Amino acid sequence: MSAVTPEEEKLTRLAVVGCGRLATARIFPCFPRMPVRLVGVCDLDGAKARQNARRHGGEKVYTAVSKMLDETKPDGLVVCIGPEQHAAIAKQALSLGIPVYTEKPPAPTAAEAWAVALASRKAGKLCMSAFKYRYAPAQVKTRALVRAPEFGKLTALNLVRACGPYKNTPGDARSEFLLDFCIHPIDQVLFLAGEVDEVFAAAPTPANYAISVRFAGGAVGSLSLSCHGSWKQPLDRLELFGAPGRQITIEDQIFMRYHADGIQKDGNEPRFCTAGGDSLAETGFLPELEAFVGHLRGERNADEIPSRIEESAKSLAFYEAIKKSAASGKPVKPERFE
Template sequence: MSVPRVCVIGAGALSTRRIYPNLGAAGLRLVGVCDLDQDKAERNATLFGGTPYADVEKLLDEQRPDGVVVCVGPAGHAALAVQVLRAGFPVYTEKPPAPTVDAAVEVARVARETGLLCMTAFKKRYSVAFEHARQWLDQFPVDDRLSISHDYCSAAYGVGDAGRSPFLFDFAIHHLDLTHYLMGDVAETFAYSVGANTFAVSLRFASGAVGTMHLSDGRSFAVPTEEVGLTVRGGNFLTVSNSSRWREVREGEPSGWREPSTFTSGGDSGRDTGHLAELEAFAAHLREGTPVRSPIEESVKSLVLHDAILDSVRSGQPVAVRYPRF
């Protein structure tokens, strides 16, 4: 196929700002828009194209798209992904991939059973800076990769039901996923918290490397404060700031840097933030079967680490991180 036909389920604020405007640039043709609120579906169909629907089954039956994008509340991602996969279509869902580990594992099981892709929109894996960081790490033996540090914060998130942290589940989940992408599986974690939404997390990786995470909702959305540091034996280190700038050192000497002219985490560039790049990856898969960086089997790991961090906070003890087998 030359231009894959896609439908989008969800016409809320996030999808209208980050997904619909990027579909054409990513090489996708929008043919259907679905939302429980018919007015929202009609609005987005008017703005971006496609036929509006209020019923998912009718959308899929009538349009028979090449792929489906799901961007609704986190509680709906897994159930809709299963519905779309069983109907015979590859699916891209927003993060987090499911409300629970068990629900995400079920999505992965259905994806394998149907032989279709379920991709999670973990944008950090697709950003220019973190793809550079991954390629930089790949130059070195695994045993020489010593540590990673994360500083990732936002403005106030509030507290969810039963004291749950929507900040950790909805915002910081990006860096829980990113730590796997860059450093591999986590073997053990030990975490402290102040209230529901500020965490100090220690990590021990299966490779033997270590890591730290500072995650808090006590800062700002308008002024990004994201920073990731990677250290490799022999005076090699790389720092990524704001998902866009980096500074790298090889054997103790400066060897490369990037300094964009604007803040990009606010959404100035779909490739620096990853919003456009992840849709391009989905389009490439639909056209050519190209693998993506965030299949559901990888995305499950973010939820496993999320739960392990909360278990450690509650128990005051280190917690082993155990991933499901597929």
């Protein structure tokens, strides 16, 4: 490997652990668009690590994260494996003073996410989760609109989300529809509508959920979640209502329209033809990584990062409340952490 140039010295030194499907398709392709050097690339499967390092300019390849952290001492670590490993590796990196970005879900339970939040506080270093809806332009715009005086107070929301089959094997977090797939809409609802006061859920099987929500701000919500759809035709729709006549509709995460008394006042309607549109940006994958790198470069404070681990723990608490309510047939208040 040739010596580091003065220009490269100015770049943020990132390490990545986990070179599976998502990292390869959505994380590594973002790096050339940011001021970063990939000082270490790690996967238990050395062939995957080597391939991603070769394609994306990774400087060293590892099969053990401890060795990579020890040798490269990166400015920040990106973790993309699965919830148990996200929490364990985040705590390991934070104990070494290294800020961390983990894919979703950040942990298998709210208590484990909160333990990471405490480790982050103790280290004084950021841990953030890849909750991409918090960075997608349509969602960011919607959050501002529902807080604008013209919209009035948020009064109601309806969410429909459907995908192809999940195995829902007990004890396998990656196979659980409500955790692996629905944690995105669960987090999206908290981001847009604020904290949840109480949840009532019906789920005859772990594949279909009908959920009623009362928000702390006074709004009511209805969530319909199913993995009896198709991966070829996933459904992603959300409607939000404010004062009478004020309505926002978001389709497929990125197409948003705000109507007041039947007249469209605002929206997010990117075009993807010819040179238009950028799906990595519109889906939030690029801006969430930019937020992490911006923080590492001293351009964004931790409290300006919308998906820091303290917030992610609330999403897992909402997820657990849905599960508990479906199991008990009773309304449940999500656990709160301080």
